[in-house]
Amino acid sequence: STHWLLTLSCDDRPGIVHAVTGAIAQAYGNITELQQFSSAESNRFFMRVQVQSGFDRSVFERAVTPIAESIGADWTLDFVGRPRRTLILASKMGHCLNDLLFRQRSGSLQIEVPLILSNHPDLRDLANFYGVAFEDHAVLPDTKAAFEARVLQTVEQHDIELVVLARYMQILSPELCEKLAGRAINIHHSFLPGFKGANPYRQAHARGVKLIGATAHFVTGDLDEGPIIEQNVRRVDHSVDVPELVEIGQEQESRTLTDAVKLFAEHRIMLDGQRTVIFR
Amino acid sequence: STHWLLTLSCDDRPGIVHAVTGAIAQAYGNITELQQFSSAESNRFFMRVQVQSGFDRSVFERAVTPIAESIGADWTLDFVGRPRRTLILASKMGHCLNDLLFRQRSGSLQIEVPLILSNHPDLRDLANFYGVAFEDHAVLPDTKAAFEARVLQTVEQHDIELVVLARYMQILSPELCEKLAGRAINIHHSFLPGFKGANPYRQAHARGVKLIGATAHFVTGDLDEGPIIEQNVRRVDHSVDVPELVEIGQEQESRTLTDAVKLFAEHRIMLDGQRTVIFR
Amino acid sequence: STHWLLTLSCDDRPGIVHAVTGAIAQAYGNITELQQFSSAESNRFFMRVQVQSGFDRSVFERAVTPIAESIGADWTLDFVGRPRRTLILASKMGHCLNDLLFRQRSGSLQIEVPLILSNHPDLRDLANFYGVAFEDHAVLPDTKAAFEARVLQTVEQHDIELVVLARYMQILSPELCEKLAGRAINIHHSFLPGFKGANPYRQAHARGVKLIGATAHFVTGDLDEGPIIEQNVRRVDHSVDVPELVEIGQEQESRTLTDAVKLFAEHRIMLDGQRTVIFR
Amino acid sequence: STHWLLTLSCDDRPGIVHAVTGAIAQAYGNITELQQFSSAESNRFFMRVQVQSGFDRSVFERAVTPIAESIGADWTLDFVGRPRRTLILASKMGHCLNDLLFRQRSGSLQIEVPLILSNHPDLRDLANFYGVAFEDHAVLPDTKAAFEARVLQTVEQHDIELVVLARYMQILSPELCEKLAGRAINIHHSFLPGFKGANPYRQAHARGVKLIGATAHFVTGDLDEGPIIEQNVRRVDHSVDVPELVEIGQEQESRTLTDAVKLFAEHRIMLDGQRTVIFR
Missing domain, CATH: 3.40.50.170 (Formyl transferase, N-terminal domain)
Structure with missing residues (x-):
């Protein structure tokens, strides 16, 4: 099992957390840490999630990509602890x-x-x-x-x-x-x-x-x-x-x-x- | 539109954030603040969410109750700012x-x-x-x-x-x-x-x-x-x-x-x- | 016995502490707190002393005045705790x-x-x-x-x-x-x-x-x-x-x-x- | 000119600062830093003084020793900055x-x-x-x-x-x-x-x-x-x-x-x- 780290930012709108955590559930991931912030001034949404999952990068990417594209998000996917x-x-x-x-x-x-x-x-x-x-x-x-x-x-x-x-x-x-x-x-x-x-x-x-x-x-x-x-x-x-x-x-x-x-x-x-x- | 405040705690397991934010989406809520913590020692999960929603308490409760019951969660629902x-x-x-x-x-x-x-x-x-x-x-x-x-x-x-x-x-x-x-x-x-x-x-x-x-x-x-x-x-x-x-x-x-x-x-x-x- | 508070500032030069504490000794004062600072930038000397003494203000002033004058000092004399x-x-x-x-x-x-x-x-x-x-x-x-x-x-x-x-x-x-x-x-x-x-x-x-x-x-x-x-x-x-x-x-x-x-x-x-x- | 550092502690009593600064004046010393504290609980007096002086250790010691002995003080004399x-x-x-x-x-x-x-x-x-x-x-x-x-x-x-x-x-x-x-x-x-x-x-x-x-x-x-x-x-x-x-x-x-x-x-x-x- 791998410890993944996902960051994501996009214009704020309802439903982002639900959509992203849906993608994580789809990749059989278990969230160990999740933080989010909606900036009232810039109307931007920011999120950082750590996920334990047995699946490999391509599975994770296939789950996240369509959601990220649909909300126009910048996102990164990394391992927890990679130097x-x-x-x-x-x-x-x-x-x-x-x-x-x-x-x-x-x-x-x-x-x-x-x-x-x-x-x-x-x-x-x-x-x-x-x-x-x-x-x-x-x-x-x-x-x-x-x-x-x-x-x-x-x-x-x-x-x-x-x-x-x-x-x-x-x-x-x-x-x-x-x-x-x-x-x-x-x-x-x-x-x-x-x-x-x-x-x-x-x-x-x-x-x-x-x-x-x-x-x-x-x-x-x-x-x-x-x-x-x-x-x-x-x-x-x-x-x-x-x-x-x-x-x-x-x-x-x-x-x-x-x-x-x-x-x-x-x-x-x-x-x-x-x-x-x-x-x- | 009302500013709701939901807190929830239960034994930790995958999918809680997705399920709860699903209930919020169902009540047409927009999350303004969300924090969660999984305690490795106690294996308990804790969550606090603030939600803007036009719906009334009964709609919100109908959305949250079945999820909370299915995961055996303690939860509270309040207004942000109520003395x-x-x-x-x-x-x-x-x-x-x-x-x-x-x-x-x-x-x-x-x-x-x-x-x-x-x-x-x-x-x-x-x-x-x-x-x-x-x-x-x-x-x-x-x-x-x-x-x-x-x-x-x-x-x-x-x-x-x-x-x-x-x-x-x-x-x-x-x-x-x-x-x-x-x-x-x-x-x-x-x-x-x-x-x-x-x-x-x-x-x-x-x-x-x-x-x-x-x-x-x-x-x-x-x-x-x-x-x-x-x-x-x-x-x-x-x-x-x-x-x-x-x-x-x-x-x-x-x-x-x-x-x-x-x-x-x-x-x-x-x-x-x-x-x-x-x-x- | 009265708790006096003396502050004093003047151009820095050797012997000030000795001279001032001499005046205090002369007024039978017991120092309870003494702080001093010599500023290298401004070449000014600063001092604050608290003194227990049975003597009255005029005795104290008679002891301090000649010293203060000889070193060109600004000074104040007050009671500790006076509002x-x-x-x-x-x-x-x-x-x-x-x-x-x-x-x-x-x-x-x-x-x-x-x-x-x-x-x-x-x-x-x-x-x-x-x-x-x-x-x-x-x-x-x-x-x-x-x-x-x-x-x-x-x-x-x-x-x-x-x-x-x-x-x-x-x-x-x-x-x-x-x-x-x-x-x-x-x-x-x-x-x-x-x-x-x-x-x-x-x-x-x-x-x-x-x-x-x-x-x-x-x-x-x-x-x-x-x-x-x-x-x-x-x-x-x-x-x-x-x-x-x-x-x-x-x-x-x-x-x-x-x-x-x-x-x-x-x-x-x-x-x-x-x-x-x-x-x- | 040497930068001396004197520390001294003894039972508290009136006149110590005056006596010690007198010894310093006698050794033609210029005080650059002086701190003292009288402990009400233990009735002990503590002092630390830094002194610039052109005289050597024996002169300084001859000036301080009789005073320290008369008040039963423990004292140390060192150079500022000695490792x-x-x-x-x-x-x-x-x-x-x-x-x-x-x-x-x-x-x-x-x-x-x-x-x-x-x-x-x-x-x-x-x-x-x-x-x-x-x-x-x-x-x-x-x-x-x-x-x-x-x-x-x-x-x-x-x-x-x-x-x-x-x-x-x-x-x-x-x-x-x-x-x-x-x-x-x-x-x-x-x-x-x-x-x-x-x-x-x-x-x-x-x-x-x-x-x-x-x-x-x-x-x-x-x-x-x-x-x-x-x-x-x-x-x-x-x-x-x-x-x-x-x-x-x-x-x-x-x-x-x-x-x-x-x-x-x-x-x-x-x-x-x-x-x-x-x-x-």
Whole structure:
């Protein structure tokens, strides 16, 4: 028996849950988890179902396809727990990369990482320790296009499903952002929409905020404006200076990014315009 | 068109969601919210559905009844937003009562309160301000039975659905606990299972905990052991003495109890043995 | 024996703590609480001391004055627990006012409130219940100046130390902001600096944030840009619509404002330029 | 100029701060951080001061010693930022060890680790990656004494200041606990005092708690009863099963333990009987 995972989104209308669960019943499936959401603003319907079934993919697809077509739905069918092919971009700071790789190895994060691309060599040893291929290429005004071409080539070659910017400190070109729309996750080191752009901890210190945070979001051409996936904060006080904010913030950054990657890996994130629907 | 709310629990087996949503489709209902949970430990299935439908109760009941019977389900059918009849028990401290009544009046808590029963007169003015009937009866060894009889009489007379112990400082008799099983909520002023019984803030101070909390739970004959509904904590440090813990804790107590009462009022709590399933 | 409270700020230099504690020793005082902070950015020194002493104010002042003068310090001397004279401004929503008055009456908030000024009559009953004088005056383009004059007159007449904007929904004039600088606290219903201005919950919903918050800050002429005193957040998800955000947010607003007022009442807030030093 | 760190505790009495800051002034020191606490219950006084001074240790000691002797104080003098010699005990799970070593290397945790002792070989590679010596010895009924002798030998040989049990899954003997009193920190995977002993996540699941936590505490002969240093919690719901609790909890465990070790490394923890005074 296989543990299937079905996601589906379409314009909202009566009867969708009944129709989809009918298809599941037809494939002799047993629902172990089901979540749905009807967005009043966008009039879109979203659904995620986990199903135990002895039947194979083609049977399941034959059952779901006609229903999905009749309601004009986008849908995906996957196995629960299949590691998703992930490309990681990094720079010099290793806290996010370290957390991702540690959890991947310990089995709590279902990703496989064929390659890490970095604009600095600093994290090569860490990648080696976890047995992950690592390339570093300087990213300068005249080499940025080549780096981004290497990103796209990797995406194609390894059939990459997710690109993670693990404190990658370069801004992606609008073209690359567009090509990776909905499948590239960045960690911003502030509680967005506060403190966009450079040096958010310096900005946060100057403004005297009492909580600092981190935000994982989808990458879009509009810097730090992509749909938010996850956010965390931690209390600070007046005595915490900028270097200490950076230290404290790193813990928020790594767990927020890892949680967002985990949600993506488990097909728990769906896009509703500029907002995300998260099925925990 | 009416906004219906259906809850259902039964032994788990394939096809329940399909069958129930079929009955809803048959009553021309449009699902606005649906949550389900299959408990691996107890092998029980739980479901909560909100449905917009133009049909009346009898049509809905005719559609659901045969399915519910065939799967041996317990089920309830209600309107979304109907205020649930609630009896509040109180003593001297008003912070929980104040929060419940303020939110009830401001429309964010769907309860109606025909009566407050207290073992002290202190909160009469507060009850009056909110226009709620108030009775105080001394609860002493020889009058406790009479007080509890008045509780049961009120429950019967007003068809009470929920009894809230808003820092009511007396222990209910095992008989009363049993009669109110699954419909009486207490607030305990600690993060259970830590610090059961009397003076939890004093216990917490002596133990030197760094977070203090509050726990809303169903009342059972086993003191402070009933199924947990909601918990909150707040950070404290060594400099906070017992009276300050009490003050800080009161904020946790009122919001935790109010949140639990709101969950109950909206049929979002279902019992799975000693655990609760909470559909937010 | 009296419980004194001394606050002091000046340019930072060696020897201040020794000098001040020397003055305290001279007045036969016993320090029960002492906090200090040296701001590296502003090079300012801040200190708050609680002292038990049998001597009267003049003795204490004679001991502290020469030291304070020699280091060019601003300082205040008060009793621990003296209720501070507070004017509350309100509009229609009562959750913040209710929390302030409830805690004032229950003894956990050391303020006295000679008057509530409102631009709507809605909260008169609540004020009456707590025995606080209440005036409502329409605030329209041509009456705004009169209302603000009434505010200033009240401040003078009652020797008001703190003005609290408890969801007062009008923008104060720059002149009034300046006159109340450092002694007027507002609650903004977002996690500043995110979502300044009108309808922050609508903005937060559109942006799809995963945590919503509230910020208590000093009022300045620069809207929502005053020094931040306290902030709190609560987790939300995609299913929470704007009216529900408002409801959830109100809990954050009232506790954040009450906590800020409590900090002010206990002389625990000191201003370091655009930032606050908070001695808990 | 050197950045000194002085901690001091003694029976409470008037004049201590003045006397100590006098000694500091005498050594031409400039206080950069000062915290003190008078415990009403134990009548003990605690103080931590950071001081910039051009003078050397002997000058400082000559200034402090007579005062400390006259008030019967325990005191320590150290440099700010000196890495403290730390022995780590581990077993099979690497999340806590990984976090400690990553932060040590990245410079945010001021410890040096001459050796890791483990009762399993699993974490050897991780230790090697961070360049830390690693020994594994089976701990069985007849070899436990030898392992503990090796612990004590290491403590002596390397002048160890702190022993960290980073999910070391063996109970230390009462004799070893006593010898390491006040300098051994354990992480317990629950929010103590709830769920002491084995399998706390299983206990937490059975009890249906809505928040799970982790507690860092000093090791004492009384299992899971030592003075609490730090605690954190995270929200969970009914759908989280035991293996997921374990995963979620690991994040709490590592950050709680690392934070506690950092507090210890920076001399921010002082013992007040069964409670800790934490100067952040």
